[in-house]
Amino acid sequence: MGTDRCACRSRLRWVDPVPKLWLSLAGLLVCVFADSAAVGGFTLLVFSVLNLLLGGHTLRILTRFFAVPMGFLAIGCGMIAFRPLEQAQALWALGNSGWGISRQGLLLAWMVLCKALGALAAVYFFSMNTLITDLTWALRRLRVPGLLVELMELIYRFLFLLREEAARIQVAQKSRLGYQSIPQSLRSAGMLAGMVLLRALRRGDRVYTALESRGYTGQIATLPRTYTTGRWCYPAAAAIAVSQGLILLAERGSWI
């Protein structure tokens, strides 16, 4: 997928995924639970800078990744800002409907926007610098049940195959005018879904046979990768968390 391509090129690709995961997770959790626009903004700034400087990604790519969630966020935050006015002083009201935009609503929407962007930046720092296969390896080391991790790996691998298969079927359907009207499109899409399921089952059988022929005994065991140490992530995570805490305190202090 998109982030996987970035991760392939990242300068942090070969850094141990576990410390990277902790760094990202610590920043994400503090940002989410702080409920603060300033902390959200700081998290966005820090993780974006880390992504650009350490990961070696360009600002253009990073902003492209933010574009889609920004669309959803704009709609969501707009709805948060536009709400029943109650006793709050309206900055703008929709006639006499009792709905409008208040200062409190705007502040809440701003806080949610900053928090969501901060959280996204923390997640992107991990996903744009770590392949899914490295993530599953990190999960194994974090003692996530093997079955769950294996399922994740297999789903990830075969997602691409099924997507290709679905795309091929769709092209074949389109070439025979399968999507000309809405009823036709619905029928074709239904057939496509059924066919993909059927083919997935058949492929599942074939994959199991191939696994068995290579000595599969119920557990998918492969050689672990070798990574460069990422110990620097722990002090970095602590420094970011402390800074987030100080910013939160400063923000709350100014309000008091």
Place this chain on the structure above:
Amino acid sequence: MKDALEVQDLSYTYEDGTRALDAISLRARAGQITGILGGNGAGKSTLFLNLNGVLTPQSGKVLLDGREVRYRRQDLPQLRRQVGIVFQDPDDQLFCADVYQDISFGAVNLGLPPQEVRRRVEEAMAWTGISALREKPTHALSYGQKKRVAIAGVLVMEPEVMILDEPTAGLDPQGVSDILRLLYQLRERLGMTLLLATHDMDLVPLCCDQIYLLSSGRIVCGGTPEAVFSQPEILRENHLRLPRIAHLMEILHDQDGVEVCRSAATISAARREILHLLRQTETAEAAAVKQDRMV
């Protein structure tokens, strides 16, 4: 030359009653490439799965290096180490999202220490020429690259016999040449015994030392490619054909009355035949001129 693999009267019937193999007997000589030819549904895949222990024969024997193969649960890991299968569709075989990990799978299953697994993975990648792909996600590979990774995933188990099901199907001409070169190298330099299922009749005279023709679960005929190609009617009865060059030779011989060897099936064999013919003609013409002068 000794037999690396011998199959004696092997039979297998599926649960729905389909008799896929009916008392099959064949031999694969050590260090040679043995081709298994047959149309769709001839029983090739069932035969291969029986040889690797994914399916258990209902009757008959399989001998590896002269020793009878046992299909008990505890014997299967050893059998799968000795006989590796490269499946036709590499997407059925490559299940890891990562090339390096996928190749290591078979060797890890053998319970080898990590250093040995790493050594074997490196070696298998070098043999198949995919060392540069080690860091690539599997889904980002081309079809030909996937085929090579699939072969490396079996090579890593260092099998004595490697079975390849349609190894050139779906490849471009360059991809076919690369796979052929790899097969030659495995035979010449590692002395590996290879069993090859193919529909690509032009490939057979190029790489197979022995071939067997399989039809409806039975062996119809077997021998060197030349011997089998000298009986084109049997091939045609079983939904196969002569290689293009051999077909040309057959037409020249049967329809045009040219004295060429009908079993010449490769470009080099045909070239030899044509040069031989030309020299014969030149000699005859020179003799005729000489006779004219004497007269």
